[in-house]
Amino acid sequence: MSIRKKIITTGAAIFLVFVCLALMNIWTHRAVLSNQQIRDAVDKRLSDIEEFERWKNTAIQMVSEAVATGHVHTYANAPFSPPVGPFVQEGALIEKAGKSLIGLIVEKESTSGKIEKTFERLRIEINDLYYRLDERISTVLAKAQFDQVLGQEASEQNALAPYVLKSLNQLTLVFQNSLISRNFSEEDRGLVAKNQRFLSSQLHLIDPDGTIGALFEKLFDRFKTLDAFILESRTSLEGFDTRIEQAKAAFEKAVESTEVQSMAASAQSDLDEANRRLEEASGLNLTVVVVFLFFVPLFLITIGIFGLDTIIVDPITALMKAMKHVETGNFDVTAPVGAQDEIGKLANAFNVMAKEINTKIAEMTHLNHVLQKSEEKFRLYMENTHDGVLIVDDDFKFEYVNSQMSHILGYPLEEIIGQDYRYFIDEESVRLVAERHRLRRKGVDVPSRYEFTIVRKNGEKRNVQISVGVTKDSNGNEKSVGTLLDTTDRKIAEQEAQHLRNQLINIINSMPSILVGVDSDGNVTQWNKTTQRCTGISASEAVGKSLPEVFPQMASEMEKIKKSVETKEIIQELSRPGFLEDDSGYEDLTIYPLTSNGVQGAVIRIDNVTEKVRMQEMMIQSEKMLSVGGLAAGMAHEINNPLAGMIQTAGVLKNRLSRPDLPANCEAADSAGTSMQAIVAFMDRRGIPRMLDNMLTSGQRAAGIVSNMLSFARKSESAFSTHNLVELIDQTVDLAGSDYDLKKKYDFRQVEIQRQYASDVPPVLCEASKIQQVLLNLLRNGAEAMQEMAGNGDGYQPRFILRLNHEKEAGKVRIELKDNGPGMDAATCKRVFEPFFTTKPTGEGTGLGLSVSYFIVTENHGGEMNVESAPGKGTTFIVKLPLEPKEPLRRHTSLFGS
Structure with missing residues (x-):
């Protein structure tokens, strides 16, 4: 093979290598972009989940407060507007269920107000009957006391009066207890029946005209009405409680249907899967790059052995050394370029490739760091939430719990992870929790939120509420993911607060005195039932307004109220003329300074003491009459003695001057040189016998008057x-x-x-x-x-x-x-x-x-x-x-x- 062909073959081989490297770079770049998109989607989903969870918790808190207190604030509809986002449909379900529950609570509150008004009306009617009966029975007792002053012993009828009064007090106590407890027990009914039998058999002895008996009949009739109304009101309120519980269950079901913990876990799972794919792509790309860069230089060395040392071997040897560095993981190496021939171009291409690989590795390192930070943020959220977070596998064992879960259970994390979760549950709750877990894993639709009892490490039992769902990990294995909330202290606090609030309100409203609380500015903060009855203004209308505005009669007392608040001294005015009903009554006015939670104010108490003052006046008048009677008797006695002397002297004069038949008269006349006949004639001519008769008659009449006066005044x-x-x-x-x-x-x-x-x-x-x-x-x-x-x-x-x-x-x-x-x-x-x-x-x-x-x-x-x-x-x-x-x-x- 010629060198040209070898060069062409080598060039073709290098071209293929770079094509493969380019494809791997493209693939790796796409994997990086895909990972970036997944990370952004996960961040967006976590942000939406956090916002939706915040809105949902606000709505749950508002509904829980309304259910616990039985009162709905005017701003209660504001939290039920769900945020705009992917959870609009889930938020609409919660909004609908929450508004339905709030509406029932408002309706119950309105009905409770009407029931309280009816109870107040019955209380007023029975109190009126009590006062009228007490007045009549006290009259019998008063008559008995008066007769005893007059010297009489008590009759059987009046001896019975204290027992009738005691019976009236027992009946009134039963009524007051029934109004406070809203319960008419069998013991109360027995006591009423017992007193009714007693009164029906004995009352006629002190009630000859039947007026007291008629009032008692009305009183017993009011007791029957009260008994029936207690049952009716209790049935009505229990009906509301049942409907509220159903609405509450519907609300909780709507909340449970929108649990986002599983969504967060799913997002984390997607993030983990994207990281895994990115790591696989990076590893494969690195392997391909290393493999191809190793074999291409080896091929070029083989060509150089056949005579291409000068043209090819030396540049390739240098390039090979650079590749060795790349193979060891040093991507900062640069291959020397001797000439602008094919080998030089190869060296340039190698340098560009090494630079790109180094850039991609830096990007991958940055992405891994970002993913690590995201995972740390997710774990920080899980570790700092107020709820316990848990993940349970198919074998009922804990795979993950956060620190709050460890705090709720009372065990350290190392004793919880890997432990069967049924180990921490009360025996009575194990069957319930296990059955719901089993049905949920089978796909059966069961409530995801429910309550049960756990046992802490120290043996303490606590009430908890769990919200749980099912998700899958990256391997397709199903996991149970849930949150746990300790509700023990909250329930105890809610019950105690409600009990104390109701008890205080009942005590204040049951007092017969007018009680008004004001702040340092004179605005009303407290307004009891007696004040409402006397002024005709309800507490809801009066609270928050100026005292002179709702109670004009107190306008003149504002300076005293201000003085009491400033000096923290109690101000009293006893037996002052009344200004509530008419000018003939009397009242005690007391102003108590009050400091509550750093806020200064005062409590005004007004008591009607008209009867007390009038009784004191009557006692003073009675003492005056007794004193006058004693004085009159003494004067009559003193007048009686000289009057007796006058009558006796008048009688002696008449005998001595008009009785000539008495020897003593004749002797006295003879010794005076006259005769009784002359004296009698003189007396007749001057009308002296008639005068003496008038004196005797008048004296005897005066003596009779004095005698009658002494007889009447004598005890x-x-x-x-x-x-x-x-x-x-x-x-x-x-x-x-x-x-x-x-x-x-x-x-x-x-x-x-x-x-x-x-x-x-x-x-x-x-x-x-x-x-x-x-x-x-x-x-x-x-x-x-x-x-x-x-x-x-x-x-x-x-x-x-x-x-x-x-x-x-x-x-x-x-x-x-x-x-x-x-x-x-x-x-x-x-x-x-x-x-x-x-x-x-x-x-x-x-x-x-x-x-x-x-x-x-x-x-x-x-x-x-x-x-x-x-x-x-x-x-x-x-x-x-x-x-x-x-x-x-x-x-x-x-x-x-x-």
Whole structure:
């Protein structure tokens, strides 16, 4: 073969070598570009996954907060707008399920508000019944105390009153507990039934007119309504809870259907596969380059042996040395170019190829570094997530867990990797988890998110929530990839916070006082149910607004509130005139400074103390009356002694001056130089006997008045004896005849008295002073009422008609006192015997006179007392006394002590 042919053959061989090298370079370059595209796609996918996960976690947090608190904020719809990206369809599923769940929570919250209003209405109705019953039963007790002051012992009816009051308090306690706990237990129903049986069998003893019994019937009816409504409201709320749980499950299913952890793992798998292919391409390219560059020089050396040393051997030898360097991995070598012939061109081509290979290797090194950084970023994300991340193989063994997973399980990583995951699960949860794992590997559609219990290394059991999916590695092997979240502390905290919040709200709203919280600027922060009821403004309307705006009556107190906040001192105003309802009431105002979480404010408390103040006033008035009564008795006693001397002296004068038949008178006249006949004649002419008779009559009348006053004012010890009521009534009328009020221009002597006494009225066993007190009180009240009509000046004549009859069949004596005064309407007649009830202006009456009279007649004497009246037709009081009480009469106490 000629040299030309050898050269041509060599050139052809070299050409083929470079063609192969070019093809390998092209292939390697395409592999690099493909790897770059895969890396960019993986980065984009990871970025989309991160953004979607952030939005999904925000939505899950908002829904969890709404489910835990049962309250939806006004901005709750904002997190449900999914980000634009490849997960729009998955985000739409979460958005739809989340809005459905939020809607149910809003509906439940609205229904709960309506239920609370109904409970409040029932509480108000039952509290009203309680106050009315307490008032009537307290009246019975007050009557008993008053009678005890009057010297009476307690009757069986009044002895029963404390037990009735205790029964009322027990029933009210059951109601309050039922409202707080929203539960009416069998024990509560038994207690109500027990008290109902007790009241039905005993109440008539203290409730002759049935008013207390009727109120108790209404109270028991409200208890039945409360029991039924508790069951109804509980059923309604449980229905909402069931629907919310279903919506929650649907939401969780929507969240589970959009799990992106498997997508991240798949992206990592694609990245690993691209790296592997790039490494294979690089290795193959390097092998081809090394192989071809080795055999071509060897071929050229063989040609040089046949005589081409000068033209070919030396350049090729140099080129071969350069290739040796390339073979060792040194791509920075340059082959010498001796001439611009074929070998020189080959050397140039070799140098260009070596430079390109060096460039490609540098690019591959850079790509490997970038891939390594991407993998480190991915691992950093996995290691710093709040959820535990795990990968489990076909044999139920952990292949990978992050540090958070190690923290949740309480084991170090080396004790977890390769361990069967069922080893860390509670016995009751093993079957559930294993069955779901098995079904998921078979392709059965099971929920990917569920809860179970794990056992930590120290034996502690914790509640966890897992979200798991199935993926494949580069070899096609299926792996279970999931995230684990410890929910134990969150559930405990949510339950405790909800319990404390509900308990505090119930305590504040159940207090009868007005409670208002304000901040340092005077804006409302707290508004309880009592405040809402008194102002008519709900808490939602009041909170956040200025206190004077929603509570104008407190505008004048803002300076005091500001002072209390600044000085941190409690400010109190006790028994101040009320400004909530009317001017006749009294209230206690207390301002408490408050500092919460560094924010200053105050709590205003307002208590209605009207009844307390009025009771104090009545006690003071009662003490005044007792003092006046004692003073009057003392004065009467002191007047009685000189009055007796005057009457006795008048009688002695009459005997000595008008009795000529007495020897002592005649002797004294004779010794004085006159006679008794002359003295008698003188006395008759001067009208002295008539004067002495007037003196005796007036003195005896005054003595009778003093005697009646002493008898009325003297404290007795329930001395019951038989009395003639005719004499007792006339004696009382005489005593009333001395009653005169200069301020009111009231004089009992101006009243006409008509007596209509039956002749067959027998004596009655009674306490005379107490019956006198009753009659005197009725006469005085009637006379004062008629005096108002007498002031009209139209010829009106005040008149009393006193009737006394014997009801033989009933064994009673009937006393009627009828006047022709202004009369009373039906509403006044119903309340006329209630303690502290009066139609007189403030300060002119205590409202105790008729109630005390009613107690004396009904309790002390076992009788009856009624009133008949109509406006403009006068008033008739009817008192019926038994001839002999059927039961022993007991001593009672008054409202103000013994």
